[in-house]
Amino acid sequence: MAEVKLLGTWPSPFYYRVVWVLKLKGIAYEFIEEDLNNKGPLLLQHNPVHKKIPVLIHSGKSICESMIILEYIQEIWPQNSLLPADPYDRAIARFWIKFAEDKVNPLAFAGFYGEEQKKAIRDSLEMLETTEEHALRDKTFFGGDKIDLVDIAFGQLSQWLQMVEDVTNVKLLDASKFPRLQRWINNFKQVPIIKENLPDYQEMFAYFKALR
């Protein structure tokens, strides 16, 4: 019986966050695919409050909510550390992780139409501006020279955002307006673990187009 199990669903960006971190730290795990239209007993047992993926099950104990799972993984397996050691730097990293959690949700954007979509566009542009000017600034990655949990938290901007733009025909991240973010997306997708673990673009596009 595997010590680490991950309950997840393709192509959820929240599930992918956990995959990336487990692989970056070289942790072996068993993947259990959940059918969200027919939630299994394991999911209901281990996340009774929200009934959502991802859920990490470690030696029988469950941890829910992707960023909470990532802090847990970071604490149990500190190799290849993904958070700064200094308390102040760590507080800044957590600030941006929370910002990403609260404001970055490209998949939700796909569900907006008309007036709601106009507001969502304004909110998205504001989020991108703040991210570019205050969070990323002139760094290669949010984590500096290499990726850390902040990059992982913003990971949805890498592929899911473009897919939503293509499905909705709304351009949000204009490379000329957000050159640093565009560079970050290119760099992030080239990190070997990320590159090898992204959902297939065409499959994801077809899936969301059908949903819409």
Added chain:
Amino acid sequence: MAKSHAEVKVLGTWASPFVMRVRIALNIKSVAYEFLQERLWEGKSELLLKSNPVHRKVPVLIHGDDTICESLIIVQYIDEVWPSAPILPSDPHERATARFWAAYLDDKWFPSLRAIGMAEGEDARKAAIGQVEEGLMLLEEAFGKCSQGQAFFGKDQIGYLDITFGCFLGWLRVTEKMSGIKLLNEINTPALLKWANRFCNDAAVKDVMPETEKLAEFAKMLRGRVRATPTS
């Protein structure tokens, strides 16, 4: 650590539960601080706008030259800089559980509490109350698991989850007063009812928990102000 001796200031307001979290954490650590009260109804101060340009909200912790924002992030920072009298559990799984319930409180439970005051019509009010009560039953169960028979979520002393939840007790009591319903009661939440009293009487909490009467008056004033503002 030289850093831990630098000056500490807290930007906040007396009524904000989020500000209270920071003050309780500093009290637990016996760290002296200057409390700079924002008068938010007069507009946000220069210091606030400079210290928290992204959200322009309280609380803000100013520690020497550094500013830290977001109440729970500040509490974790305080716990890491001053390691005595730990606030977060030492066990990683217990820490994850505390963070899980903290997120639930901020993302789901407190908004549902506020929804009671803003509900229009009896049906909406009943639905909002139902949601809060459901949440309290979940929290009653969580208390049993986390406390393991001891006084607090943090076991023998107040910890992260006590602080996260306890800061809302003032507003909970105001809501009970205004709605005439005992949300925390002997039947559904006997353990939480007792916990609430212990929490409010704790040395780190007593002086920063606002009186229910004062909060109720403040809530009335806020409501009056909201109603007086013409909607565009």
